[in-house]
Amino acid sequence: MKEPKAYVDSYQLSIHLFHRTKNFPKQLRPTLGRKIEEGALNLTQYLRKTFVIPNKDENRLQKIEFLKLASLSLDDLKVLLQMSYDLQAINVASLSETTILTREIGKEIGGLMKYYQGKNAK
Numbered sequence: 516m517k518e519p520k521a522y523v524d525s526y527q528l529s530i531h532l533f534h535r536t537k538n539f540p541k542q543l544r545p546t547l548g549r550k551i552e553e554g555a556l557n558l559t560q561y562l563r564k565t566f567v568i569p570n571k572d573e574n575r576l577q578k579i580e581f582l583k584l585a586s587l588s589l590d591d592l593k594v595l596l597q598m599s600y601d602l603q604a605i606n607v608a609s610l611s612e613t614t615i616l617t618r619e620i621g622k623e624i625g626g627l628m629k630y631y632q633g634k635n636a637k
Contacts, residue, residue, distance in 0.1 A: 518566075519562075519566050520623055521562050521585075521620060521623035521624060521627060522559070522562045522563055522566055524616060524619055524620050524623065525555075525558050525559040525562050525585075525620055526559050527616065528555055528558070528559075528613065528616045528617065528620065529552075529555040529556060529558070529559050531612070531613065531616065532551055532552065532555045532592075532613065533552060533555070535551075535599075535605055535609055535613075536548035536549075536551055536552055539599070539604045539605075540604060543599075543602060543604050547595060547598065547599060547602070547604065548604075550595055551592065551595045551596065551599065554588050554591050554592040554595060555592060557584075557585075557588040558585055558588040558589055558592065558620070561581045561582070561584045561585035561588060562581070562582075562585050562624075564581045565578050565581040565582055565585065565627070568581075575631050578627075578631050579628060579631050579632060582624055582627055582628045582631065583628070585624055586621070586624050586625075586628070589617060589620055589621055589624065592617060593614075593617055596610060596613050596614075596617070597610070
């Protein structure tokens with residue numbers, strides 16, 4: 516079975532961020548690094564939960580709720596990544612790369628939310 520793009524992209528973002536947080540300054544790893552890792556994992560897990568629920572009308576609201584949680588996790592990640600850059604834990608190239616990934620995931624989540632909110636909404 517082909518995995519949905521939003522899930523694949525969030526998984527890739529998680530892997531990317533785990534590699535980045537390994538190189539954080541020692542004093543930032545247990546706090547900021549850990550929050551970034553947890554945020555990336557939450558994002559990926561919420562998207563996975565969205566896609567494992569069967570596509571039935573009665574599951575639409577549950578899917579929307581998981582997408583909202585994924586979106587909140589993504590927003591939190593963006594703040595933490597900007598903070599990492601401001602604290603010089605990541606460089607501009609890493610910030611740029613993660614910004615591209617987070618922007619794409621945000622568009623995918625937004626599209627999915629519109630789809631499920633509009634589906635059979637009467």
